[in-house]
Amino acid sequence: MPRPDDEWIGRLYDRYGAALYRYASMVLADPAGAADVVQTVFLSLVRRRSTPEFDERYLRRAVRNECFTALRKRRRDVLASASPVLEAIDPARDRPDERLALERALGELPPDQREVVHLKVVEGMTFQEIADLTDESINTIASRYRYALDKLRAHLT
């Protein structure tokens, strides 16, 4: 029978793990690296041995910090990975060639632009919310998003 602490970390993962993993995967463009980042963040919570009062905002910031630390260490934005970065929301409409082209195009973007695309498109956050999370101005975030869309458009046409 698992101890209460195991249930706590498991429940926290069940609630936030998938979203945090997707966020890390998009920033890193590396699914394996994203798994490591999420694991590092969750284990750091365990090692603190403090009351498990972590909201999504706190966890997202922790994952963000860990992602950019990982990016600084590896000095490369994109690593070859066997796992796909993207999946079709509707599996029936999955077109592998289109998906791979989009993955390549996203891989060409700087991590901070991929991050804005993810937070805006996947998470549905406003520019103001993204600016608050990243400690950037709203104009910077809007510019990053616009640049990212322009680059994606250029890569995919």
Next chain:
Amino acid sequence: MRDNDDPLRGYRPAGPPPGLRARIVREAEGARAPSLREWLPAIATAALIGLLYIAATGIRARVYSQLIDPADVPEVEVLSP
């Protein structure tokens, strides 16, 4: 791009691998359990204290055995010239 409103064209980042949750819970258990390495300095200190105590006991016994009980010393009469 076909659709500016959906730059990801109906795709999203793939979800976590199925084993990630179990991996985190397993590692969390290891991170919490006190490892032998954490206890090693305390164990070494206790062992050292025990050895010193045993050595001190032996030395003390040897010293005591060489001391002469004042009751066993014969009285000496000093004669004046």
